[in-house]
Amino acid sequence: MQRGINRRSCFRRHEDFRSYLAALGETSGHYDVSIYSFVLMPNHVHILAMPAREDSVSRMMQQLGRKYVSYFNKAHSRTGTLWEGRFRSSMINSERYLFACYRYIELNPVRAGLARSARDYKWSSYRANAMDLPDGLVQASSEWLALGKTDGARAKSYQQLFASGTEDHDEQIRVALRKGRPLV
Structure with a gap:
């Protein structure tokens, strides 16, 4: 999970969302990280990923952050950081939590009042996972x-x-993310 600094918006227009997803696709491929689920909220991002190597997610997120902040700052005539520190992560060490994490991520827009159902929110993986729309x-x-x-x-x-x-x-998922503890 990565949050905008001071909970400010890190996506202002549709092109911002598209740019982030393109950068995520590029960096996940480069660092051999499988993306299982994601949601881009106006002021934060959740990603459920499986790395091929131990340091792959950290390296991917670092490169993704650099690419997107560079794009965002140029597109919006601004300077400085966009993110509130380093991304937060939690390992999932139990199959019983895996689908709970998928749901937690893809239902985020519904809980936030941005969509009536997960299928209505464009900037998530729900359509790929639940509607067979790659x-x-x-x-x-x-x-x-x-x-x-x-x-x-x-x-x-x-x-x-x-x-x-x-x-x-x-x-349990919120606490694990906040404290960086595994879900077991």
């Missing part, structure tokens, strides 16, 4: 692949995961 960025986790025999069946099973409650895990 976006060129999201990759399938082995757990997502186990949801069904076809992509359509997997997407339908994934949608059903969103019908179940998530509140019980939400606070």
